[in-house]
Amino acid sequence: MAFLNELTDRLKARFRNVPGVEDADIDAWLTEALYTYGYSPLTAADIPDTETPLVLLLAQIQGVRAIAFSVAHYFKYTDAEETVDKTMVSEQYRKLATDLTAQYNSEREIIDGIRKKTSSFRTMRRLDRP
Numbered sequence: 001m002a003f004l005n006e007l008t009d010r011l012k013a014r015f016r017n018v019p020g021v022e023d024a025d026i027d028a029w030l031t032e033a034l035y036t037y038g039y040s041p042l043t044a045a046d047i048p049d050t051e052t053p054l055v056l057l058l059a060q061i062q063g064v065r066a067i068a069f070s071v072a073h074y075f076k077y078t079d080a081e082e083t084v085d086k087t088m089v090s091e092q093y094r095k096l097a098t099d100l101t102a103q104y105n106s107e108r109e110i111i112d113g114i115r116k117k118t119s120s121f122r123t124m125r126r127l128d129r130p
Helices: 004-014 023-036 041-046 052-070 089-115
Strands: 076-079 082-085
Touching (some): 004 023, 004 041, 023 052, 052 089
8 A cells, every 4th residue: 555645756756857847747647647546645545556556657647748748849940050959859758658558558457457367167067968
């Protein structure tokens, strides 16, 4: 079981070197991920350990998509001796979001597969009965 402050710290650690990401952003992304899984910031301690990585991945995906959206307006210009091209920043964040989504789906399939396992008990058909 993870508490909200632990989840927040783990998410902050993943975005610590990204410029412009503030605590309010991290809180919003984490809260949205919690609500997606049916939890709230008050019930974050109820999250099973198997779902904690999924909640964090979902919060990361939302964060990366928000950053991609916010930097989509970046530009390219050329001045006499200097060229600045920031148009690919958004594309890189979108690729990262795609990679994180693939990782999220992969881990979710594993966890869902474990959770949905049923009994494998079977009986053989009797030869003397149709």
